[in-house]
Amino acid sequence: MDDLLRLINGYQLSQAIHVAATLGIADRLAGGARDAEDLAVATDAHAPALYRLLRALAAVGILHEDADHRFALTPLGEGLRTDVPDSAAGWAAFIGRPYHWSAWSQLLHSVRTGENAFAAVHGVDVWTYRAEHPEESGIFDAAMTALAARVTASVLAAYDFGQFEVVADIGGSRGTLLAAILAHHPHLRGILFDRPGVVAGVDLGERCRIVGGSFFEAVPGGADAYILKSVLHDWDDETSVAILQSIRRAAPAGSAVLILERRLGPPNAEPAGKLSDLNMLVATGGRERTRDEYARLLEAAGYGLVSETPAGPVSVFEAR
Numbered sequence: 001m002d003d004l005l006r007l008i009n010g011y012q013l014s015q016a017i018h019v020a021a022t023l024g025i026a027d028r029l030a031g032g033a034r035d036a037e038d039l040a041v042a043t044d045a046h047a048p049a050l051y052r053l054l055r056a057l058a059a060v061g062i063l064h065e066d067a068d069h070r071f072a073l074t075p076l077g078e079g080l081r082t083d084v085p086d087s088a089a090g091w092a093a094f095i096g097r098p099y100h101w102s103a104w105s106q107l108l109h110s111v112r113t114g115e116n117a118f119a120a121v122h123g124v125d126v127w128t129y130r131a132e133h134p135e136e137s138g139i140f141d142a143a144m145t146a147l148a149a150r151v152t153a154s155v156l157a158a159y160d161f162g163q164f165e166v167v168a169d170i171g172g173s174r175g176t177l178l179a180a181i182l183a184h185h186p187h188l189r190g191i192l193f194d195r196p197g198v199v200a201g202v203d204l205g206e207r208c209r210i211v212g213g214s215f216f217e218a219v220p221g222g223a224d225a226y227i228l229k230s231v232l233h234d235w236d237d238e239t240s241v242a243i244l245q246s247i248r249r250a251a252p253a254g255s256a257v258l259i260l261e262r263r264l265g266p267p268n269a270e271p272a273g274k275l276s277d278l279n280m281l282v283a284t285g286g287r288e289r290t291r292d293e294y295a296r297l298l299e300a301a302g303y304g305l306v307s308e309t310p311a312g313p314v315s316v317f318e319a320r
C-alpha cells in the first residue's frame with residue numbers, strides 16, 4: 001500500500017524538486033550546509049515554508065537535515081547542482097513549469113480523445129507557445145542542453161562520427177551534441193539547424209555553420225550525415241515522415257540519417273520510456289517508438305534502417 005501511495009502521489013515530489021531547482025537550492029548548498037532562514041533570504045522565499053520543502057526533500061534522500069536543522073546535499077542531491085557533470089538541474093527547472101504542468105493536468109483529455117493536451121489547454125502547439133514566450137523557450141532549451149550533455153559521452157563512445165565530413169544536427173537546439181562531436185573529430189565540419197529563436201547568438205566556432213529555419217520548409221544541404229536527436233519523438237508518424245522527407249530533399253545522395261532516440265522497451269519494463277511517451281502525448285503530440293516503428297517511419301520516407309547502435313539511454317538508428 002505504501003508503495004502504491006508513493007506512486008499515486010508522485011507529482012508532489014516532482015513539483016517539490018522543481019521548486020528547489022527553480023530556487024537554485026542545490027547550487028546554494030555547494031559550499032556546505034545552510035539552514036532554511038539563510039536560504040530563504042538568498043532565494044527570496046518564506047523561511048518556514050521553505051523549511052517544510054527542504055525537510056520533505058531530506059525525507060526522500062535528496063538533502064540531509066542535521067540536528068541544527070541545517071541542510072546539506074546528499075550524493076543524489078548533488079545531481080541538482082548546475083555545475084556538475086550529468087546535471088539534472090535544467091530538466092528539473094523545466095518539468096514543473098506551470099504551462100507544461102497544466103498540460104499534464106489534462107492527461108485525461110488526451111486519453112479520452114487521443115488529442116494533444118497542450119494544444120487543448122493553450123490553443124497552440126508547444127513550439128508556437130515557446131516562440132511566443134521567450135523565457136519558457138530559454139528554460140526548455142537549457143533543459144535540452146542538460147539532457148544532451150548527459151548522453152554525449154556515451155554517444156561519442158558508441159558511434160563513429162569520424163567516418164563523415166560534414167555533420168548537420170537538425171533540431172539541434174543550442175548545439176551541445178554537435179559541439180562535442182566537432183571537438184572529438186577535428187577534421188569534421190558541422191551545421192547546426194533549429195528554429196531561429198533557438199539558435200540566435202549560438203557560436204560553435206569556425207568549423208560550424210549556424211542556420212535558423214523550419215524543417216517543414218527546408219533544411220541545409222551539403223552534409224553527409226543528418227542527426228535528428230530527440231526530434232522525431234515530438235511528432236506523430238505523418239509529421240515525422242514529412243521531416244525525414246524534408247531532409248531527403250536537401251541531403252546529397254548516399255548521405256546518412258542518424259536518428260538518436262530512446263528505443264521503447266518491452267512490455268512490463270523500462271518505465272522511463274513509457275512515461276516519456278505519455279509526456280509526448282500530453283506536451284507535443286508525439287510518441288516514443290520501438291525499433292520496428294522507427295524502421296517503418298524511415299521506409300515511408302524512402303530510407304532504409306541500416307543499423308542500431310545502443311549508446312547509453314539512447315540508440316543511434318542509422319539509415320541511408
Ligand SMILES: C[S@@+](CC[C@H](N)C(=O)[O-])C[C@H]1O[C@@H](n2cnc3c(N)ncnc32)[C@H](O)[C@@H]1O
Binds near residue numbers: 127214230234
Ligand atoms: C526535444 S528538442 C531536442 C533538441 C536536441 N536535438 C537535443 O536532443 O537536445 C526538439 C528540438 O526541435 C526543434 N524544433 C521544433 N520545431 C522545429 C522546426 N519546425 N524546425 C526546426 N527545429 C524545430 C526545437 O526547437 C527543439 O530544439
